[in-house]
Amino acid sequence: xxxxxxxxxxxxxxxxxxxxxxxxxxxxxxxxxxxxxxxxxxxxxxxxxxxxxxxxxxxxxxxxxxxxxxxxxxxxxxxxxxxxxxxxxxxxxxxxxxxxxxxxxxxxxxxxxxxxxxxxxxxxxxxxxxxxxxxxxxxxxxxxxxxxxxxxxxxxxxxxxxxxxxxxxxxxxxxxxxxxxxxxxxxxxxxxxxxxxxxxxxxxxxxxxxxxxxxxxxxxxxxxxxxxxxxxxxxxxxxxxxxxxxxxxxxxxxxxxxxxxxxxxxxxxxxxxxxxxxxxxxxxxxxxxxxxxxxxxxxxxxxxxxxxxxxxxxxxxxxxxxxxxxxxxxxxxxxxxxxxxxxxxxxxxxxxxxxxxxxxxxxxxxxxxxxxxxxxxxxxxxxxxxxxxxxxxxxxxxxxxxxxxxxxxxxxxxxxxxx
Amino acid sequence: xxxxxxxxxxxxxxxxxxxxxxxxxxxxxxxxxxxxxxxxxxxxxxxxxxxxxxxxxxxxxxxxxxxxxxxxxxxxxxxxxxxxxxxxxxxxxxxxxxxxxxxxxxxxxxxxxxxxxxxxxxxxxxxxxxxxxxxxxxxxxxxxxxxxxxxxxxxxxxxxxxxxxxxxxxxxxxxxxxxxxxxxxxxxxxxxxxxxxxxxxxxxxxxxxxxxxxxxxxxxxxxxxxxxxxxxxxxxxxxxxxxxxxxxxxxxxxxxxxxxxxxxxxxxxxxxxxxxxxxxxxxxxxxxxx
Amino acid sequence: xxxxxxxxxxxxxxxxxxxxxxxxxxxxxxxxxxxxxxxxxxxxxxxxxxxxxxxxxxxxxxxxxxxxxxxxxxxxxxxxxxxxxxxxxxxxxxxxxxxxxxxxxxxxxxxxxxxxxxxxxxxxxxxxxxxxxxxxxxxxxxxxxxxxxxxxxxxxxxxxxxxxxxxxxxxxxxxxxxxxxxxxxxxxxxxxxxxxxxxxxxxxxxxxxxxxxxxxxxxxxxxxxxxxxxxxxxxxxxxxxxxxxxxxxxxxxxxxxxxxxxxxxxxxxxxxxxxxxx
Numbered sequence: 011x012x013x014x015x016x017x018x019x020x021x022x023x024x025x026x027x028x029x030x031x032x033x034x035x036x037x038x039x040x041x042x043x044x045x046x047x048x049x050x051x052x053x054x055x056x057x058x059x060x061x062x063x064x065x066x067x068x069x070x071x072x073x074x075x076x077x078x079x080x081x082x083x084x085x086x087x088x089x090x091x092x093x094x095x096x097x098x099x100x101x102x103x104x105x106x107x108x109x110x111x112x113x114x115x116x117x118x119x120x121x122x123x124x125x126x127x128x129x130x131x132x133x134x135x136x137x138x139x140x141x142x143x144x145x146x147x148x149x150x151x152x153x154x155x156x157x158x159x160x161x162x163x164x165x166x167x168x169x170x171x172x173x174x175x176x177x178x179x180x181x182x183x184x185x186x187x188x189x190x191x192x193x194x195x196x197x198x199x200x201x202x203x204x205x206x207x208x209x210x211x212x213x214x215x216x217x218x219x220x221x222x223x224x225x226x227x228x229x230x231x232x233x234x235x236x237x238x239x240x241x242x243x244x245x246x247x248x249x250x251x252x253x254x255x256x257x258x259x260x261x262x263x264x265x266x267x268x269x270x271x272x273x274x275x276x277x278x279x280x281x282x283x284x285x286x287x288x289x290x291x292x293x294x295x296x297x298x299x300x301x302x303x304x305x306x307x308x309x310x311x312x313x314x315x316x317x318x319x320x321x322x323x324x325x326x327x328x329x330x331x332x333x334x335x336x337x338x339x340x341x342x343x344x345x346x347x348x349x350x351x352x353x354x355x356x357x358x359x360x361x362x363x364x365x366x367x368x369x370x371x372x373x374x375x376x377x378x379x380x381x382x383x384x385x386x387x388x389x390x391x392x393x394x395x396x397x398x399x400x401x402x403x404x405x406x407x408x409x410x411x412x413x414x415x416x417x418x419x420x421x422x423x424x425x426x427x428x429x
Numbered sequence: 430x431x432x433x434x435x436x437x438x439x440x441x442x443x444x445x446x447x448x449x450x451x452x453x454x455x456x457x458x459x460x461x462x463x464x465x466x467x468x469x470x471x472x473x474x475x476x477x478x479x480x481x482x483x484x485x486x487x488x489x490x491x492x493x494x495x496x497x498x499x500x501x502x503x504x505x506x507x508x509x510x511x512x513x514x515x516x517x518x519x520x521x522x523x524x525x526x527x528x529x530x531x532x533x534x535x536x537x538x539x540x541x542x543x544x545x546x547x548x549x550x551x552x553x554x555x556x557x558x559x560x561x562x563x564x565x566x567x568x569x570x571x572x573x574x575x576x577x578x579x580x581x582x583x584x585x586x587x588x589x590x591x592x593x594x595x596x597x598x599x600x601x602x603x604x605x606x607x608x609x610x611x612x613x614x615x616x617x618x619x620x621x622x623x624x625x626x627x628x629x630x631x632x633x634x635x636x637x638x639x640x641x642x643x644x645x646x647x648x649x650x651x652x653x654x655x656x657x658x659x660x661x662x663x664x665x666x667x668x669x670x671x672x673x674x675x676x677x678x679x680x681x682x683x684x685x686x687x688x689x690x691x692x693x694x695x696x697x698x699x700x701x702x703x704x705x706x707x708x709x710x711x712x713x714x715x716x717x718x719x
Numbered sequence: 720x721x722x723x724x725x726x727x728x729x730x731x732x733x734x735x736x737x738x739x740x741x742x743x744x745x746x747x748x749x750x751x752x753x754x755x756x757x758x759x760x761x762x763x764x765x766x767x768x769x770x771x772x773x774x775x776x777x778x779x780x781x782x783x784x785x786x787x788x789x790x791x792x793x794x795x796x797x798x799x800x801x802x803x804x805x806x807x808x809x810x811x812x813x814x815x816x817x818x819x820x821x822x823x824x825x826x827x828x829x830x831x832x833x834x835x836x837x838x839x840x841x842x843x844x845x846x847x848x849x850x851x852x853x854x855x856x857x858x859x860x861x862x863x864x865x866x867x868x869x870x871x872x873x874x875x876x877x878x879x880x881x882x883x884x885x886x887x888x889x890x891x892x893x894x895x896x897x898x899x900x901x902x903x904x905x906x907x908x909x910x911x912x913x914x915x916x917x918x919x920x921x922x923x924x925x926x927x928x929x930x931x932x933x934x935x936x937x938x939x940x941x942x943x944x945x946x947x948x949x950x951x952x953x954x955x956x957x958x959x960x961x962x963x964x965x966x967x968x969x970x971x972x973x974x975x976x977x978x979x980x981x982x983x984x985x986x987x988x989x990x991x992x993x994x995x996x997x
Contacts, residue, residue, distance in 0.1 A: 061957065063952060063955060063957065066952070070942070088945065088950070088952040089936070089952060090951075090952040090955040097937065099682060102472060103842065103843060104857075106842070106849075106857055106858075106940075125471075203958070258556065258560075258577065261958050261959050262758065262962075263557075265758075266755070270758070285959065289754070289755045322473070391684055392684035394684075396665070397666075398667065400665050400666045401667045404667075437902075438819075440901075440902075441806040441809070442806070445807040445872055446822065448803070448872065449869050451848075451869065452841065452868075452869025452870060453829050453832070453837070454825070456841040459840035459843070459844065463840070524728070525725070528729055528733065529732075531736075534980060534984070536739055537980060538743055539743070541976050541980075542742070542743070542746070542930075542969065542973065546960075550742045550745055550746060553761065554742065554745070561762075597923065600923070601878075601919060604919045607915065608915060638885055642877070642878060642881050646874070653832075653833040655833060655835060677833065677835065678835045694832075698832060702828045702831055706824060
């Protein structure tokens with residue numbers, strides 16, 4: 011009992027010291043920190059925050075190489091999946107933002123643009139492939155991480171792309187595959203894979219997608235009145251009629267069904283290769299083709315993420331950030347890591363790609379200009395098309411045409427109430 | 430209170446109050462200010478004072494009402510589920526059974542799996558395992574993908590929440606039951622009271638304080654539920670299970686209406702606080718007499 | 720007859736436990752499977768029990784460093800919470816005036832605030848403290864501990880308050896008459912009586928702090944400071960989870976807590992039979 015009393019007494023004293031002494035204990039650390047930013051040390055430690063969890067580990071390793079080569083320190087932060095944008099927003103809001111972070115194109119970039127530094131003087135930006143940099147007022151503010159593309163990923167053993175060139179042949183092929191006892195075509199329940207990506211094609215087929223979306227926001231045009239969407243609706247009806255209900259399919263099962271030959275076609279992108287790679291002997295069977303709305307023969311290709319340097323950081327830190335990005339795309343270690351470890355399709359003329367079958371399809375499309383842009387990045391942030399799409403797939407009687415009407419309604423509702 | 434007593438009072442309470450104020454009260458108060466401001470949540474972007482506009486807007490938002498309604502339904506069902514299961518478990522693991530120690534650990538284990546991954550595991554159970562069971566047993570009335578139906582998706586959330594929280598409340602009920610003097614139960618046994626009588630006449634009344642606590646913990650847990658909501662249903666199908674915390678979170682961070690989201694949070698807090706404080710005040714009054 | 724009934728009870732308990740444990744079964748078996756094997760049948764036992772994924776998860780997560788960090792943050796947060804909350808709750812429960820009632824109600828009311836709604840202003844004020852008062856709240860374990868204590872305070876006060884009310888005041892009054900000051904009175908007489916609820920609060924808070932992701936993810940950015948849940952981020956991609964590593968990592972994470980919980984349970988029961996105060 012006595013021992014217990016002593017222990018408790020000790021603990022309470024310690025706790026009081028810790029509580030009241032929080033300031034003193036921590037003061038020791040702060041001078042070092044502030045000195046790091048104020049002294050004339052050429053390059054302060056910088057931090058990187060990025061959304062691609064898949065490359066996090068390689069990036070950390072690369073940061074170590076950078077430190078070893080140049081003596082400059084880089085800290086890579088961790089973030090789990092979809093938590094990224096919220097965390098970034100909070101860190102920026104608390105003035106404790108990272109030096110380098112990633113943004114995607116369109117609405118996301120617009121929202122954060124006051125944080126972009128001018129990167130035009132970074133030497134490597136001149137090597138960026140045409141139209142691939144993120145620009146603001148003629149200045150380069152974002153460096154592309156890599157190019158990505160999506161379309162119909164198909165199993166070469168089962169499907170001949172020559173049979174999928176327009177609505178009629180698409181329908182016939184699905185019907186035939188279904189009759190053969192296969193799952194002909196599959197979407198999956200995740201927001202992007204359920205509707206956002208597949209909806210890109212009719213938007214991107216507009217003469218000027220960005221302009222079209224603006225008109226849509228202003229209520230000057232309607233999705234229901236536009237012919238590409240009318241055909242899109244028919245495609246969706248065919249997918250609904252012959253495919254498995256995507257609400258019952260997760261990305262994981264979609265990939266599994268495809269890899270094991272149960273599903274013939276999926277609407278996916280080159281990123282899914284990392285999952286297919288976990289199954290045996292996939293490489294020879296993989297192909298990617300366009301979604302043939304109105305006979306479309308182009309893949310949807312875009313830059314998924316851009317590196318930007320936080321304009322809120324100190325001048326030294328911005329300089330250090332630029333140097334790191336330049337090193338990343340010019341040094342041998344950086345170039346190798348981008349293609350081999352990050353497995354990205356580089357948007358640089360100076361970096362040779364090292365490609366898997368899916369990336370190769372995207373790369374070839376990009377090389378030959380057979381691409382349509384990622385128009386969905388321009389969707390206003392509060393347009394939420396997911397609930398109505400879920401309803402479409404769960405309600406047997408709902409038609410594609412009705413889905414389009416719901417899209418129009420949702421669009422009007424979201425863009426009308428601005429706060 | 431004399432000066433000396435006041436000094437003791439301050440010495441005992443101020444350290445925690447200070448920490449608590451800086452960590453919880455101050456940020457919450459700042460949040461109240463944000464609710465009068467139109468802002469997209471990016472600190473470099475402009476903030477404009479809009480008075481009560483956000484509060485007016487939120488009452489026009491249908492999703493606000495429907496998520497409020499889902500939250501109420503979810504909370505009532507969870508309250509029942511969690512506490513009934515919790516009490517049953519606590520009685521089981523305090524009985525004279527050989528396996529009670531093992532059982533006590535097993536029932537508590539669900540608590541150890543954090544919210545997100547727990548939701549993913551259950552999502553898999555509800556979508557894949559139940560459909561498999563349905564095929565195997567032919568009972569597809571009961572075994573189907575619960576997450577695809579607006580009604581059953583909500584029940585699925587209740588089940589997962591109960592599964593997780595029951596072990597937690599069990600712990601508190603166990604603490605209460607262990608506090609009941611053995612002599613009292615022995616005496617009742619000698620007097621010929623059977624198990625049911627002993628449970629309802631002696632254990633339950635003496636468990637009242639634990640009951641109050643568990644009720645409140647479940648209530649606040651259910652009202653704030655977010656992790657399970659996100660990972661299990663994501664608010665779907667078509668927003669039928671979007672709870673309040675998720676609605677607020679989306680408003681703030683997905684749709685970039687930070688001020689509106691804060692206004693929702695304030696209204697939500699006021700309503701819930703009134704209800705639960707009422708509950709605490711009532712039950713506290715009853716406890717004093719015990 | 721009685722024996723048979725106990726037997727049935729045990730079987731019932733066993734089945735119940737099985738239902739409770741099925742998700743944990745799924746977690747453990749799938750920590751041994753490759754993606755292809757998981758896809759084939761997530762319920763089946765793995766074809767081989769190699770600890771390959773555990774080793775990978777252990778290395779990727781930098782488990783040891785994460786463990787030490789988690790241990791420090793958890794123990795410090797919980798010990799401080801218990802000490803400060805028990806003292807506060809006792810004072811509030813034993814002082815019958817408007818102030819103590821108001822403070823108590825504020826504590827209770829704030830338990831209803833979803834963390835998501837205050838995380839932005841919280842980070843802003845903590846960063847303000849850091850830059851203006853030079854107290855490093857961000858990116859330090861101590862800052863995280865401080866915030867944990869603040870967030871855990873309400874529930875701990877609430878639980879202590881409830882149990883202190885059930886303890887007779889007579890004992891304390893007698894000690895006070897003998898000239899015992901409040902500090903000694905509390906630590907030598909009151910606190911020992913709160914053992915059961917202290918263990919309960921400790922268990923609840925340890926679970927909470929040990930598994931917490933959101934708050935530490937905002938506070939700790941340096942790699943060397945990561946707690947275990949933070950170091951699991953590698954396994955959670957944008958659209959998919961690296962299931963085997965995530966499950967293995969999760970299993971590794973909860974094993975220490977299970978062990979702790981089993982010890983705490985034993986102590987709780989011993990404490991009650993030995994104390995026999997109530």
